[in-house]
Amino acid sequence: MKFLAKLAFAAAALAAGSASAQTYPNKPITMIVPFAAGGPTDVIARIVGENMSRTLGQQIVIENVAGAGGTTGTTRASTSANDGYTVMMGHMGTHGAAPALYPNLKYDPTKDFEPIGLAAGTPILIVAKKNFPAADLKAFVEYVKANGDKVNQAHAGVGSVSHSTGILLTSQIGTKTTQVPYTGTGPALNDLISGQVDILTDQIVNVAEQIRAGTIRAYAIATPARSPALPDIPTTKEAGLPGYEVSAWNAMFAAKGTSKDIVAKLNEALVKALDDETTKKRLLDLGAVLPSGEERTSAWLGTFVAKEVERWNPVLKASK
Ligand code: MLT
Secondary structure: OHHHHHHHHHHHHHHHHHHHHHHOOOOOEEEEEOOOOOOHHHHHHHHHHHHHHHHHOOOEEEEEOOOHHHHHHHHHHHOOOOOOOEEEEEEOHHHHHHHHHOOOOOOOOOOOEEEEEEEEEEEEEEEEEOOOOOOOHHHHHHHHHHHHHHOEEEEOOOOOHHHHHHHHHHHHHOOOOEEEEOOOHHHHHHHHHOOOOOEEEEEHHHHHHHHHHOOEEEEEEOOOOOEOOEOOOOEHHHHOOOOOOOEEEEEEEEEOOOOHHHHHHHHHHHHHHHHOHHHHHHHHHOOOEOOOOHHHOHHHHHHHHHHHHHHHHHHHHHHO
């Protein structure tokens, strides 16, 4: 009797689950961006979110939950209801670097999420305020090495992309700068433009327009090849710092236990957004690298996150 009751309960739960997946979404979806508005994570979330909203027939509302290098918003996303109505835009920091830098991190990027899909690859650029006293990357390296803590280096909080890629840069140069944390590289970039901070390593989507407008100075892009969005900017290899090659990424996640059908609907909508000509153009103009076929699946993202956590752990521990 007890067994039959349990069976009936399980069947009812399953039916309710698939019914809710069928009608999903029937109200707006919140997408947590764990950084300030206007930065790279926010920009990518808004660009893909806008198109996904049209496909899903419900608005995707962006909620910026900034703090602690993105880990505050990511913790919130990991503990939110797993009904598909709260998702998040994470990145290489929140789901790759953070575990190495936060011994008491309240989430496990590999266990507490359902991966939805990769939204974009984002090459890293070494940039500085417009009148930074170095004409090229070699001079930049010499200046930063000679001036150490007199150089103010902006970042989006411990564990963020700008922080971990910034640590990599200064450890490779063999110096320590003064670290200036922000709630995202949106506000950090504003202070770089006004000259209140000196240098930044940032995702291309945040800096491409300012580099083109000449309001900040770019020394190199840390990828093996130049970006079609910024063809005049040399690679770190070309400019004399070949060991500094690093790229970041942004991806969507839902809380663990979100039904497979809902994750599949969200993945389909994301992939459709990446194939949409207008959305694609907006991302490519900002220098984003669009994921290829197999990189677009949820399963691929799950495996990738596990590899990223493994990759960053020894690198960041050694840099510290
Ligand atoms: C980072 O450095 O992690 C990002 O640029 C954060 C952001 O999206 O602002």
